[in-house]
Amino acid sequence: MNKTKKRSDCPISNSLDIWGDKWSLLIIRDLMFAKECTYGDFLKAQERIATNILASRLQSLEENKIIEKLDHPDSKAKVLYRLTKKGVDLMPVLIEIHLWAEKYFPIPDDRKAMLKDVKKDKAGFIKAATKELMG
Amino acid sequence: MNKTKKRSDCPISNSLDIWGDKWSLLIIRDLMFAKECTYGDFLKAQERIATNILASRLQSLEENKIIEKLDHPDSKAKVLYRLTKKGVDLMPVLIEIHLWAEKYFPIPDDRKAMLKDVKKDKAGFIKAATKELMG
DNA sequence: CATTTGCACTTGCAATATGCAAGTAAAATT
DNA sequence: AATTTTACTTGCATATTGCAAGTGCAAATG
Numbered sequence: 251m252n253k254t255k256k257r258s259d260c261p262i263s264n265s266l267d268i269w270g271d272k273w274s275l276l277i278i279r280d281l282m283f284a285k286e287c288t289y290g291d292f293l294k295a296q297e298r299i300a301t302n303i304l305a306s307r308l309q310s311l312e313e314n315k316i317i318e319k320l321d322h323p324d325s326k327a328k329v330l331y332r333l334t335k336k337g338v339d340l341m342p343v344l345i346e347i348h349l350w351a352e353k354y355f356p357i358p359d360d361r362k363a364m365l366k367d368v369k370k371d372k373a374g375f376i377k378a379a380t381k382e383l384m385g
Numbered sequence: 386m387n388k389t390k391k392r393s394d395c396p397i398s399n400s401l402d403i404w405g406d407k408w409s410l411l412i413i414r415d416l417m418f419a420k421e422c423t424y425g426d427f428l429k430a431q432e433r434i435a436t437n438i439l440a441s442r443l444q445s446l447e448e449n450k451i452i453e454k455l456d457h458p459d460s461k462a463k464v465l466y467r468l469t470k471k472g473v474d475l476m477p478v479l480i481e482i483h484l485w486a487e488k489y490f491p492i493p494d495d496r497k498a499m500l501k502d503v504k505k506d507k508a509g510f511i512k513a514a515t516k517e518l519m520g
Numbered sequence: 521c522a523t524t525t526g527c528a529c530t531t532g533c534a535a536t537a538t539g540c541a542a543g544t545a546a547a548a549t550t
Numbered sequence: 551a552a553t554t555t556t557a558c559t560t561g562c563a564t565a566t567t568g569c570a571a572g573t574g575c576a577a578a579t580g
Contacts, residue, residue, distance in 0.1 A: 260411075260431065260432070270407045272402075275397055297393045297395070300567075300568050301530085327526070340485055343485055346480075347400050348397065350400065357399075423556080434539095435538070436557085462548060464558095
């Protein structure tokens with residue numbers, strides 16, 4: 251997405267200015283499920299993001315402090331990406347999207363299983379998952 | 386946005402295929418706050434959507450059953466748009482985006498006031514607001 | 521230690537989407 | 551009857567996306 255041109259003072263609009271495109275939330279999703287991803291990991295996702303788009307989204311998400319780069323422990327050729335706290339804090343948004351989607355589309359079984367846990371104790375689920383990602 | 390080309394079976398991706406652009410959620414936002422809007426009402430929003438983009442988004446949201454058209458009670462020249470149940474059900478998503486934004490940006494006072502209510506009783510807030518929109 | 525492979529990007533270009541300004545047609549107002 | 555309002559549509563310039571191929575460095579292989 252684009253740099254810091256805010257279209258208004260609305261929080262929805264401001265948020266969309268950062269991650270309101272067809273790809274950013276999928277990158278964030280991948281990091282929520284995997285905790286750490288390499289460039290190649292993102293490219294493996296079902297949706298088949300183009301390499302140039304991936305590079306531009308990673309840069310923009312990093313500029314907006316949603317994700318950060320880490321050195322890969324066993325190779326200088328690899329880069330690890332992970333969510334910052336600001337990124338992890340998007341988890342409730344991702345969860346509500348899941349819950350909405352579950353009401354209106356068929357969704358994969360593993361996601362259904364996850365949502366079963368979510369519904370049992372949403373706050374608890376988020377707390378545990380956040381700990382997992384930030385620890 | 387585009388027609389029904391699903392990029393994957395992921396619920397996040399499926400959702401973004403419908404409203405994952407810079408404008409759709411703003412239209413939905415306007416309808417959450419106003420319940421019913423005319424074409425001209427949408428054009429008045431701070432973000433200044435272009436008329437052609439507005440028309441294309443309204444059409445796509447209608448095709449996806451997020452919004453519906455209604456006859457305006459006192460004029461055939463006017464059209465009213467409102468959220469369907471499927472659209473109203475996006476409220477938790479919009480609320481979580483607000484809560485996230487509040488943590489990381491300055492947000493307007495009226496939204497802050499709203500979030501204060503939300504935080505007091507999220508389920509109650511959603512129930513009441515949904516009733517308001519669907520009644 | 522030379523060569524190949526893997527990884528994270530860049531680059532070039534075509535296709536698509538966005539944004540702006542102006543236009544249109546029907547309905548309402550004057 | 552003429553003007554204005556309303557909901558769009560159209561044309562065109564600009565920006566973004568998507569695809570395919572390429573680049574450069576690091577690591578593995580022979």
